[in-house]
Amino acid sequence: MTGKQKKQALVFWTFRMMALIVVGLLAWILVFIFIKGAGVISWEFLTTAPTEGMTEGGIFPAIVGTLCLVVGSMVIAFPIGVMSGIYINEYAANNLFVKFIRIMTNNLASIPSIVFGLFGMALFVNTLGFGDSIIAGSFTLGLLVLPIVIRTTEESLKAIPNSFRNGSRALGATKLQTINKVVLPMAVPNILTGLIISIGRVSGETAPILFTVAAYFLPKLPSSIFDQVMALPYHLYVLSTSGTDIEAARPMAYGTALVLIIIVLIINILASTIRNVFNKKVK
């Protein structure tokens, strides 16, 4: 090998090693959680509430709580985010106001999630009087992921060439018809990506739900959106730090982590299947 080739090979192998280390670490985390958590997973674990100071029983209320929060926050963030994204990209001229909106959404995206939690408590729990509730938690989580939804919507719309819009307008379609019938169907697959990312984020966040919805121990399932719920990430935190017998609760903690990962995985797979179906329809 010449010196030049050696250098090439060295760089190639360095990069490859880095990639391998990343993959290895990730696999390690997954395998670790799986080995530690798989033992406690059973039908009972998935379908019953915790008992014996959370060292026995299951995590059913936390699963239900997390699903409620995912649905609730998406119902709030998705329509608002998609509509804002459409407005910014399709309607607004590139003026100061839109630049301002962009800067604000970027800022919103970089605020630490605990601050969202605090804000959610002040606004939704106290000022609006929702109390610690699914609705307060959903709004807080919704705000947290709003920038993601807006940004992916905007990007997916920007990726669609103007020739499609012009073709539609030249046939007498209004702007709204053009957006509905041509632009949005083409953008849906990518907009759904934003949804997937948001769901992953929402189901794993602890800080925003800490002061707005999460219950320490609540075996009863919620009966309305004004009830508190348990949630998987917070339950995991509780099990690992503040149970009556932390050591005895350890396997339950790993089991909870495993369930959380699996739920996020299932949602991701579901969403990308939907996305592929849309993609096929477009092509």
Next chain:
Amino acid sequence: MDIISAENIDFYYGDFHALKGISMGIEENSVTALIGPSGCGKSTFLRLMNRMNDLIDNTRMTGNLIIDGQNIYDKKVDVDSLRTKVGMVFQKPNPFPKSIFENVAYGLRVAGEKDRYVLEEVVENSLKSAALWDEVKDQLKKSAFELSGGQQQRLCIARALAIKPKIILMDEPASALDPLSTSKIEDLIFTLRNDYTIVIVTHNMQQASRISDKTAFFYLGELIEYGETRQMFLKPRLEATQNYITGRFG
């Protein structure tokens, strides 16, 4: 009576003066070719006629453009319905990511037509007029993206015909196509002239001379010469036109 009549039109992109004092009339059921070097304003002028320039920010027009007896830049004009009267075919085929059928039916659907039979009949007739029916009649449900470039362009013509315009604007409709597809499009324009008024931008002098009744030569935003195509190509009045047509500049 001219179906299109431009009266002293000036057009600006921001500060850039793209069209300067254009006046010309276009007869009904004729083919008019717009020629001239790149950047002289042919597309800009074409887009004025269905107000597609409205979609570009920061533009300004003065003068009058009368189409079918109506000043189309009048405040009262419904631009969307103007565009159903003045159809357009673009340089690059731009079918929608929908089936062949839905592409042709699109204009009718957005106009509120729901009757399946009407849609089917119009789609068939339009595809026939665009000389595409025989090639696609068994695969109307297939995605338009699976057609060849030349077929896609004829689909776009069919799509424009489906809304029954009086005028069809074509901006270099064959420039992205192979010679065979190009000659198909030219044949098509030749037959369409009986029912439609066609204004076509082209860089191809043979094409202009083959298919058009009248030719307008633009240069640097001005209309330099306008007349019968035969006359223009045999004996242009101006030297600039002569030079451009014979390829000595441009």
